[in-house]
Amino acid sequence: MKILINSVAAFFLVWPTFGMALPEIARYGQFTCTSCHVNPAGGGMLTTYGREFSEEKMSTWAIEGEEKFLEGLVPMSDTIFFGGDARWIKYKSKTEDRLFEKFWRMQTDLEAGVHLGPVYVTGMMGTKPAGPTDDPKEHSNLIHRGYTLRADLFDEHVMIRGGLFLPKYGLMLSDHTAYVRSASGLSPDGAQTQIELIYQDDLFEFMLAKLIESKMYDRERKTLSGFNLGVSTFVAEKNRITASVLSTKKILGTVETSVLSMGLSAVVTATNKVFAMFEINRVHNETKISGTSAYSEVLADFFTLNYEAYKGLIPYARYEFIDTDMNRKDTSTIRMGPGINWYPRPHMQLELRSFRAQSNASHSTTNTTEGLMHYYF
Numbered sequence: 001m002k003i004l005i006n007s008v009a010a011f012f013l014v015w016p017t018f019g020m021a022l023p024e025i026a027r028y029g030q031f032t033c034t035s036c037h038v039n040p041a042g043g044g045m046l047t048t049y050g051r052e053f054s055e056e057k058m059s060t061w062a063i064e065g066e067e068k069f070l071e072g073l074v075p076m077s078d079t080i081f082f083g084g085d086a087r088w089i090k091y092k093s094k095t096e097d098r099l100f101e102k103f104w105r106m107q108t109d110l111e112a113g114v115h116l117g118p119v120y121v122t123g124m125m126g127t128k129p130a131g132p133t134d135d136p137k138e139h140s141n142l143i144h145r146g147y148t149l150r151a152d153l154f155d156e157h158v159m160i161r162g163g164l165f166l167p168k169y170g171l172m173l174s175d176h177t178a179y180v181r182s183a184s185g186l187s188p189d190g191a192q193t194q195i196e197l198i199y200q201d202d203l204f205e206f207m208l209a210k211l212i213e214s215k216m217y218d219r220e221r222k223t224l225s226g227f228n229l230g231v232s233t234f235v236a237e238k239n240r241i242t243a244s245v246l247s248t249k250k251i252l253g254t255v256e257t258s259v260l261s262m263g264l265s266a267v268v269t270a271t272n273k274v275f276a277m278f279e280i281n282r283v284h285n286e287t288k289i290s291g292t293s294a295y296s297e298v299l300a301d302f303f304t305l306n307y308e309a310y311k312g313l314i315p316y317a318r319y320e321f322i323d324t325d326m327n328r329k330d331t332s333t334i335r336m337g338p339g340i341n342w343y344p345r346p347h348m349q350l351e352l353r354s355f356r357a358q359s360n361a362s363h364s365t366t367n368t369t370e371g372l373m374h375y376y377f
Helices: 002-013 021-028 046-059 180-185
Strands: 080-096 099-116 119-127 142-151 158-165 192-200 204-211 223-235 239-252 255-269 274-289 293-308 312-322 332-342 346-361 364-376
Touching: 021 046, 021 255, 180 255, 180 274, 180 293, 180 312, 192 223
Parallel strands: none
Antiparallel strands: 080 099, 080 364, 099 119, 119 142, 142 158, 158 192, 192 204, 204 223, 223 239, 239 255, 255 274, 274 293, 293 312, 312 332, 332 346, 346 364
16 A cells, blocks of 8 residues: 555656746746746747746856747747747655656647737647656657637737636646645646636736636546636735635546635745745545545645756755645645756756655655756747
């Protein structure tokens, strides 16, 4: 049983990620993700400004034009644009009675879009995200990963977006291994058909989305209808605070789970070099199996303290906690450890981190080391 629990934990610890926005750029006064990304939730294709920002603010080194698509080898315009990313991971996990080690390519995504006046149309193809126990050969074929139709209204203060994409919730971390993401049901392949309305200005953002049941596009009918709500504001110029609510249903085989997640998150800036991020979520789950129902209350929080020691080089200390059923005893796990993020060039991210997780459920300690290489096109 201990081996099974640890195997499941390892699966979620290293389950791959989308290329999301970096919430920490709030320390530069960037409030909205659309400053750098076509996607209002961040991640995916970069705007021209976003590519220039990655060179000037995020990367240790760069040469002129290197931030462009495929490093400038393929010209783009403001009308037709492309993007994408690929990720590889080296993972090692050790418990008292088991050692697991593996290197694999997690995923590759290709995205294209057209921009005409206030309208953006995008589509994404890619490989299905591969976890540590998956056969890479079964995750090598390109599949449909998402699409969006977006219209900007009232001097770009109002956006309407529809399509198949990840719900926008909380910090929108690039790391889906965080307990706050998995506890809220936000897996990396959990894109949902939805219609989204966003109002934003320089200091405030309001988002309301209707999640729609779609037999055609929600892969394996993993998600059903619900809603998503978020309110963000800037405090003292560079501190972003967000309150979020997400209601959805997930279907896996004969199991149907209704999820209601409520969270509070923030990016707190001491200086441009010292900043912290935190998120806390309370999640109510109702699980139905063969006509019977079970309930659980989940609490998950995340905290990281970051210091940019050199341009593009950011060591950090991270703490996470999750209690998978607050109505029972010994269902919590604490995970903490150091890591370092490095953006050596505009298209590259390297991350190395080490965690020690103490599980009350399995009464075991797991030590993990992970190395990630992420390349943006």
